[in-house]
Amino acid sequence: MQDANLQRRLILNIPTAFLLLFFVLPLTALVVLSFWQTENYKIVHDWTLMNYTTLATEGAYITFFLRSLVMAVGVSVTLVALAWPIAYFIVRYGGRYRIIFSLLLVIPFLSGEVLRLIALQGMLGPAGLVNGALIRMGAAPLRMIMYSNAASFIAFIYLYLPLVVTTVYLSLINFDFRLAHAASACGANRFRIFTEVVWPLNLSGTIVGFMLAFIPTLSASLVPRFLGGPNGTLYGMSMAQQFGESGTWALGAAMGVVLFLFSAVALAILSYGVDLRRTGFTGLGRQ
Amino acid sequence: MSNASSYIRIDNVSRRYGAFKALDDVSLDISKEEFIAILGPSGSGKSTLLRLIAGLDRPTEGRIHFEGKDVTELAPHKRGIGMVFQEFLLFPHRTVRENLAFPLRMRNEAKGEIEERVEWVAGILSLSTMLDRYPSQLSGGQQQRVALGRGLVARPTLLLLDEPLANLDRELRQEMEIEIRRYQKQLGIPFIYVTHNQEEALSMSDRIAVINNGRLEALGERQAIYDHPQTPFVARFVGKSSKFQGVVEPDGATVRLTRHDYEFALPSDKTFKPGDAVEIFVKNERFDITPKQHGGAGIPSKVVDVVLRGPFLEYVLETDRGDTVIAVKPKRNDPIPLQERVLLSWNPADCHIFKDGADDARR
Amino acid sequence: MFDTKLTRRSVLVAGATTALAMPFVRPSWAAPDTVRALMWEAYLLPDQITAFEEANKVKFVPSFFDGNSEAYNKLRVGGSKEFDLVQADGFWPQLYFREGLLRAVDYSKVPNASGYLPEFEAEAFKVLSDPKSGKKIGFPFCWGAYGITYDAGKVQPERTETLECMFSSDYSGMLSTSARFEENIALAALLVTDRLGSRDKPRPDGKPFNPYVLSDEELAEVEKLLIQQKSLLLTRYQDNPTLFQLLQSGAVVAATEFAQVFRQLLTAEAQGAAPVDFRHALKMKEGGLGWVDTWLVTSGVQDGAKFDLCNSFIDLMISPAVMKKIGEVAGCSTTVDLRSISNETERKLFLMDRSNEIADLFMFDQPSSPEKWERVWSNVQAA
């Protein structure tokens, strides 16, 4: 019996130790750093709550955070709404070409985020494809999509759409569509089938997709940098500036801790709001 | 019982999971060319015993010997066994041929030998026409035969069968029962057959080991297990029977039922004290039914339903006290009509009497 | 919470994994045959690098950065061991040297150093000397300013004589500035201190006026000014091509920049783009910001083969031919006298005869308090 116990320990312990070392420990370091100070690019090892006081009282950071929050909610909701029909189509009508469809969703990821954002900028900017065409046709350029939060919004949709589609797709592909037929036999119309059977049973997958777009949007730094314009600074961009440009690491760390706590709370609220049993969750593990 | 003739020997084997005893001090000797069924309800520990023999699990106590060699610590893949699972567990990514060849390849047999053996096993299991199909393209019965073939192909020391027929429909099951028994006789290796279905156990095996709550309840020839159950559990579990409560009369030679107005002579080999509370088990086919107007002793009942079971008739009787009893009789041209009032009785030699609570005392 | 306390076994496993991974961890300084540089990407000429690699039988490994503070952060986190050569501008090299991140250099080992313009000669260019010991700490490379590039057809040239034009509502929505916070604040500070007349009053650091050392009051004014400016900006550009496009398409008529886009615009015009009268104002009446990019050697480099390699790399970089190419590619003015190998237009375009003006510009510097400047910038972004 020693054998089986050892095996069982190792199998769970290796990934756990890995995460403890390289995930929990760094986050702890971040927390520690957030209680220190930076002065002229140097870390001062004095314990203080000043960074948090600053974050809680300075209008600028609160503004960044609220902007990011609104953006993240908007982006994630839109993405879920977009991802469902796409994933549904691939699962229902994709047939043997499903794998091709899902691979095609992955390809854009092969080009770096920076490159894709520059390309997007080239398309959405004042002289970009869209506005260039508009100008050539004699129309006024769309001010809305250049260097604005709307431009950031489009970029977020662009960046995270494949991720959300894939998540919903994975959920739907494990969904037994005979259940929909069963509901149909019970007299449900299309709409009712969707709201009563298909949606609730894929809710947990959808929530994962939602979170996978929500979290990176909340902390995004590149998108607002390239496309946000003067009023587009988001929380993550400001946080990255603390580490990259202004060298105010401690404040940045505090911003990171706040972001992490908020993400955790958001995740907890979302998962509590959902009755897992009603989503067909049967628990994990078979033994 | 450590005689040289025992081919597989299971010696005081126990398996604990924490405080829970899945298997409690079981000993079993199996000789070569024997077909033994391990019969028990689900959760009784019969599958645990099979897994211990296969080596997929290790006993907490006790030893297991194959041909006189201690294999208790031996890894399962070195035991040279074959095993057939309830879910078949054919490898879905391999054809029938590859599935059959798998155990041979694992034993590093030569290529020619592998082909020969696969042809042979496909021949006796009539799988020759479907060797290049994938398991998903086969019917349940065909999959069953492939699973059996995979278990047999490498000439194992013994074959373990874990409810292999549970997923088949009834007709196929009866067909396979005969087949499997035939292969066993043909190959001359022991088959250990785990099932919760007593019909399968009775129809196929030479001996039956009844397991309940991790303990070996009974072990013996199938006829003996059926006709002379040693414990109330075996009496209840093997064959279909009805149970009655009774009390031994002061004379010490008669038993009177508590709920019914019926008494019968205590068989001479049973010794109970007067006043003992007893449980009486009667196999459904051992009942006598006589129309009431004929008179005589018996539990007054009424026929509420008659079910046709092939060559047998199953009478569903309701006693005057409201209990339901089933009696099986050979089919006759003039079955007892519905609602007919009858008397239910049995030959004292055909019933099994145990002291009330005997099952609990054993625990 | 988890029953996975670090058992002895898992520690052993972790140890074994680490041991297996050691070849990877070996820092790159252990590799003898590489020269590693932390530099601006624009100054990288692949063919020159290949030539250098072949001539010296080494591998040149560049890493790139965007702003000075970013490079500074990288250097401080052990980077002086990770890199041999570093680039920086303005007063940053002095800071690096004070922090022990750099080593002193030897002009005598770099023959091409004799070709510097008078302003950049070792004795004259004090920015690259350690004020305490007088040791030379690096080689000047390219220089420029943070002036205003404008479309003279839409902005009268006389309006660019003052910084006010970058804050004028006449050009609302058609202005752009760099996304870098230091230069934006420093430039606004020039205007603010000029308006307040606070330059001649005692400065916070007791030294002569420097737009990078500001009092809280001035910073507050700067913040107000920059917030007002925001509504006038189309965007703060991240990269030169974006600004190039914005200026060329007419979406932006005036922008503060490093004179690089200006030169690219002129080059494009020479190559056949629609003619627009682009001009560049180097220094406004309130003053201007200047920069000199340099090559520095980190304190991780010991005398010997590695140091010689660094010197010969710098020598190659400041050789007239390479310098000219870099000037053309990156669009910057050079510190080496190239007049003998340049034509009239190039001399004008690359300010070869105006290098003395660098003396009047305020050099890029470290903000007096990164924390306060960061707050100002955040407030501006959030407003």
Add this chain to the structure above:
Amino acid sequence: MSPSFTDSLIKWTLAAFLALVFAFLYMPIVHILFASLSTRPNFPYPPEFNVASYVRLSTNTVYQSAFLNSLLLASCTAVLSTVLGFLATVGVLRFAGKRALIYAIFFAAPLFVSEILLGISSMALYYMLFELQGNMLTAIIANAVHCFSFCFLIMAAMLYKYDWRMNEAAIVCGASPLRSFFEVMLPITWPGIMGSLITAFVLSLNGLDVSFYLLGATPTMPSVAWGALRYGVKPELYALSSLINIIVFAMIIALLVAIRLKRKAV
């Protein structure tokens, strides 16, 4: 309206929508391709066909080594995170018992911590504890932490349906545990494992946020792109990116052909 008509209406509406979405997803990719082939990479319209940037790329050792470094980083990350993710999946599904949910949440947690936070916090740790500048290994590890969760989820979704007794079936057939893994488990679960490898590879190939803070003196594609920003991304970088896309596209077309051929054969 007959149901079948409604059905096909839904189907074609969805198909049109999908086409639109793919157009949206691929427009920037095509833009990059045009930019790599144009003499005016900033606004490559109308498209040209000029391979100068590809020629320059072939001699640019910096971009080449950045690409190789990225490839190395992504491959190591993919393998490391898939192996760890596999262990985690097996552990949670088989051995965690009542704690399965807790473990699952723990293993999925990095997914819900933004990449930038992971990069920054790892850098903070290495700097504060070890005074260590990032290098290839730290970058691989930090990337693997993030990818690990993806791998875990992907493989858990796949292995959840796997019948673990398949392994026992192989073992009683005489296969050693190792052999049963390679002969039975791996072939049955490869879509999940491949999916995990591909996802981790793609995520770490271009992950700027994590690598940026941890790479030290090792240039990779995203860090080169980042460094090139101020002066504009060079067409060579567009060319490199386009080359990768073209190669992957070729592979997908090959897969498509293979699927068609297989269907004909059946």
